[in-house]
Amino acid sequence: MDILNALVAFANFVLLPGMTYGCQLALGALGATLVYGILRFSNFAHGDTMAFGTMATILATWGLQAAGVSIAPLPTPLIALPFGFAATVLMVLATDRLVYRPYRNRKVASITLVMTSLGVMFVMGGLVRIFIGVDDRQFADGARFVFTAAQFRTWTGLGETVALRTAQVITIVATAVAVGWLHWFLTRTRTGKSMRAFSDNENLALLSGINPERVVMIVWVLSAMLATLAGVLYGLDKSFRPITYFQLLLPVFAAAVVGGLGNPLGAVPGGFVIAFSEVLFTYSFKKVASYLLPQGWQPEGLLQFLATDYKIAVSFAVLVLVLLFRPTGIFRGKTA
Amino acid sequence: MSQTTRNALLFLLVGALIVLTGLTQSWNAALTIVNMGLLSAIMALGVNIQWGYAGLYNVGTMGFIALGGLATVLVAMDPVPGAWQAGGLRILAALIFGGAVIAAAALLYRRLAGSLSGVLALAVLLVAGFVFYRWVLDPAVAAVEAINPALQGNIGGLGLPVLLSWPVGGLLAAGAGWLIGKTALGLRSDYLAIATLGIAEIVIAVMKNEEWLDRGVKNIVDIPRPVPYEIDLQANETFLSLVSALGANPASASAIAVKLLYAAMFLVVLLALIWLSNAALHSPWGRMMRAIRDNEVAAAAMGKDVTRRHLQIFVLGCAVLGIAGAMLATMESQLTPGAFQPMRYTFLIWVMVVVGGSGSNLGSVLGGFLIWYLWVQVEPWGTGLMRLATAGMADGSPLKHHLVESAAHMRLVVMGAILILMLRFRPQGLIPGK
Structure with missing residues (x-):
């Protein structure tokens, strides 16, 4: 029995990656769920909005790097983020103005808006590919590790080891700040309260003099910023590739549905549920088990539930289970 | 201008565009567009059955098309010698066992819902079932994949005529559609969209990774063809004399002849499907479907089981997509799971349906041709x-x-841009449905 080594291995391969991925999904799901809460449709362009924001940030990063600006040991994309935010917010607001707004006065079925968001997805995805191409891009610079595996080993002398990457720390800190601020905004400020009122009961909100166009504008701004943040953090942690961001749509939606579509409070635990199920079901527990089980009981197989390629199947299975047993999500979301 | 003349003009326009391609590029290229246009029309028809007839939003067409492609492999490829003895039967047993465990779990859940002991029994059943399933499956998969891995390493097919795979592809896709419809229909419409998006990605993931089934990303090539090979035609005396009588080049003439044969077969399927769905739409069943589409609440009040009808029509649409997928794999005579992209096999089909006109079969055909032409x-x-x-x-x-x-x-x-503009300014499409 070697509980300490087992814990360290678990932390390195499950806990840290799961936390990081969970944060990224939570931010993505928050953006999608906010739009759903106010505008009442699933925005299929959300994955490509994430890609657009990340692309804008990468382009700004290149500019800053060329100008010699650096905040080492932190990665340059962090100071490029405001540019990414600005570009994405402008893009999304322009989209709303040109594409979605004409529908609002006509009270169309939500499915028309979903279809329209599909068109927006095409256009945004195409623009991203035109501007930056389809290749895999690493854009993180600065220090890669807060502490490396070798450092951890010399400190503790354990057989197993943990490496803490800068991107992981940044993701967790940035998510905590963003979610904390959003919570404060939605519960404490006048604008945030009016948004929640609008989401709860549109007619009542209109009666009490809330300006719907302003609420819609703010929700798009928030969603664009959250999407950009989620995309940049994911890209810093892994890499940027347009098709991967499109494929993030499913786990992001799964997280939002698990948390209750339209319910911002639920999106964060939803993100963690999806991320940890994906990591746990595709992690090989052989190493952890070999520390925990007595000598001679060593497992022969990998002790892996599913091959890593089936990550997407895991988030889908969680989604289906939630749909079957609790269609409104763990935390009640909007039903209509 | 009456509706009929307008429709005729629209079809003439698309025909002229394709003929123009034939004149400026080559007839071979034009026929490629025609064949893919026919297949796209069938795919659009499948989506139109779901969306136009019942308002069901399926964004996983890629998955159902891919399942149809899988059917060609399982039906038409020759069995790999020794694969069934090595582990094929054991794989089959494992899959049946896995299905039985899930069925037992569903039964148990219904019996014991709510109680703590029930939940525990369920968990034990599922975990033990999964461990046993993997214990049966894993060695068998390894044994099958070890057979001549450079060329085979899969269980192969049944060695039956490839045309048989078209209905089988439809059945396979219909089965998947039933599973997904059972889960997501009756919930809010967005959920069906998200669920179908997911099932499509999973079907592709399975086809890419389960090498014992279809060699995964190593691809299956040389699926038997229902039409002669170009090489054989060029060696055929009758064909050569016919070609020389027409004064054509044997190489390009044989390519064109093969494409024409495919086009004829696809056209037969397309016309049969259109005839069937039109007949269905004008039957009492079709009237009920339109009633449900136009006012679900009223239809439910008249005693119609809306969710059940939706499931029915969802499965039918999926079957059409599966047939189209099998036809596609037959035409390409290969299955490349890596080539299935959602842009191409899901969202493009949607553009076709919206542009053609939702609820209109003729519109789907027009949209299939026009959008495929533009895409190329x-x-x-x-x-x-x-x-x-x-x-x-x-x-x-x-x-x-x-x-x-x-x-x-x-x-x-x-x-x-086309999709956004159509939805905004002409939501009924080029040929509006009734």
Whole structure:
């Protein structure tokens, strides 16, 4: 029995990656769920909005790097983020103005808006590919590790080891700040309260003099910023590739549905549920088990539930289970 | 202008565009567009059955098309010698056992819902079932994949005529559609969209990774063809004399002849499907479907089981998609799971349906041809346009190179713009449904 080594291995391969991925999904799901809460449709362009924001940030990063600006040991994309935010917010607001707004006065079925968001997805995805191409891009610079595996080993002398990457720390800190601020905004400020009122009961909100166009504008701004943040953090942690961001749509939606579509409070635990199920079901527990089980009981197989390629199947299975047993999500979301 | 003349003119326009391709590029290229147009029309028809007849939003068409492709492999490929003895039967047993465990779990859940002991029993059943399933499955998969891995390593098919795979593909896709419909229908419409998006990705993941089934990303090539090979035609005396009588080149004539044969077969399927769905739509069943589509609450009040009817029509639409998928794999005579992209096999089909006119079979056919034509042609147009736009820039400048290279992605932007504009300004499509 070697509980300490087992814990360290678990932390390195499950806990840290799961936390990081969970944060990224939570931010993505928050953006999608906010739009759903106010505008009442699933925005299929959300994955490509994430890609657009990340692309804008990468382009700004290149500019800053060329100008010699650096905040080492932190990665340059962090100071490029405001540019990414600005570009994405402008893009999304322009989209709303040109594409979605004409529908609002006509009270169309939500499915028309979903279809329209599909068109927006095409256009945004195409623009991203035109501007930056389809290749895999690493854009993180600065220090890669807060502490490396070798450092951890010399400190503790354990057989197993943990490496803490800068991107992981940044993701967790940035998510905590963003979610904390959003919570404060939605519960404490006048604008945030009016948004929640609008989401709860549109007619009542209109009666009490809330300006719907302003609420819609703010929700798009928030969603664009959250999407950009989620995309940049994911890209810093892994890499940027347009098709991967499109494929993030499913786990992001799964997280939002698990948390209750339209319910911002639920999106964060939803993100963690999806991320940890994906990591746990595709992690090989052989190493952890070999520390925990007595000598001679060593497992022969990998002790892996599913091959890593089936990550997407895991988030889908969680989604289906939630749909079957609790269609409104763990935390009640909007039903209509 | 009456509706009929307008429709005729629209079809004539698309026909003229394709003939123009034949005149300016080659007849081979034009026929390629026609064949893919026919297949696209069938796919659009499948989506139209779900969306136009019942308002069901399926964004996983890629998965159902891919399942149809899988059927061609399982039906038409020759069995791999020794694969069934090595582990094929054991794999089959494992899969049946897995299904039985899930069925037992569902039964148990219904019996014991709520109680703690029930939940525990369920958990024990599922975990033990999964461990046993993997214990049966894993060695069998390894044994099958070890057979001649450079060329085979899969269980192969049944060695039956490839045409049989078309209905089988439909059945396979219908089965998957039933599973997904059972879960997500009756919930809010967005959930069906998200669920179908997921099932499509999973089908592709399974087809990419389960090498014992279809060799995964190593691809299956040489699926038997229902039509003669070009090489055989070029050696055929009757064909050669016919070609020389027409004064054509045997090589290109044989390619065109093969494509024409495919076109004829696809046309038969397309017409049969249109006839069937029109007949269905004008039967009492079709009237009920339209009643449900137009007012679900009223239909439910008349005693119609809306969710059940929706499931029925969802499964039918999926079957049509599966048939189209099997036909596609037959025409390409290969299965490449890596080539299934949601842009191409899901969202493009949707553009076809919306542009053609939801609820209208004729519209789906028109949309299938028109949008496929644009999808093929916008790429060279975009590149040409970009070359023109960048003509003033120095040759060899990296920016110019990048711009010309990326012009290929113009078609995503164009398709998106078409979809948005149609939905906004002509939501009923080019040929409105009734």
